[in-house]
Amino acid sequence: MPHASVNGIELYYERFGDGAPLLFLNGSTATLATTRPMVEVFGSRFGVVAHDQRGLGRTSVPPGPYTMADYAADALALLDHVGWSSCRVVGVSFGGMVAQELAVTAPERVERLALLCTSPGGEGGSSYPLHELRDLPPEERVAVSTTLMDTRFDDEWLAAHPVDRLMVDGLSARMGAPAGTEQERGEREQLEARRSHDVWDRLHRIACPTLVAAGRYDGIAPLANSHAIVSRVAGAELRVYEGGHGFFAQDRAAFPEVLDFLSG
DSSP, X not given: OOEEEETXXXXXXXXXXXXXXXXXXXXXXXXXXXXXXXXXXXXXXXXXXXXXXXXXXXXXXXXXXXXXHHHHHHHHHXXXXXXXSSEEEEEETHHHHHHHHHHHHOGGGEEEEEEESOOOBGXXXXXXXXXGGTTSOHHHHHHHHHHHHOTXXXXXXXXXXXXXXXXXXXXXXXXXXXXXXXXXXXXXXXXXXXXXXXXXXXXXXXXXXXXXXXXXXXXXXXXXXXXXXXXXXXXXXXXXXXXXXXXXXXOTTHHHHHHHHHHO
């Protein structure tokens, strides 16, 4: 299995597909094992590199605390490892935060940028504090997470929308690593780093074509936060889809439009 020795850790990564180079950045506590089908969608059009971020999956769980700058530095070091001087970048949720940090730190490395269901932090608005969910009883955590996933989700809605019901069932099955494990420590370190995410005053540094894609009913990264990003990035485009935090699985127009944008 491919690992890159970067920044004092062993970073697990995989490559998907052929075509223009694309870096995929995953969401909170997500790994290649849990989001492989989504990464493969991008691999149908691009030569994708994706990795388990520090503390997660098959990547090292180094001592904390971690910072958003650490996550961006890991991604840039991975680009160096695979020999890419620049590439397209897509970030989902937490991955969108890392993508913003990367793009304001090294704008010359990013050719096109797609930010999905994410937030700029600071005065531009932060995503929901997911670290507060970690210590809730499991049933309460599932209930709160369901509403955050899509603010329309209640028993009546889910009974009438079986695809959304499947999304919620999948959420229930992915409630984090077992307590007391190194994997759980890595997840908590990531959520703590997420708390301090703030690129609001640096967004003007992003110099590439940028798409901000949002779900109209997202309770984790509210639509107002996407509007805020677009207000600070020259020429950025906002597209709003009929769904919540997982709009790309709810609105069939989303994936084709994001792929077309990244193709340029």
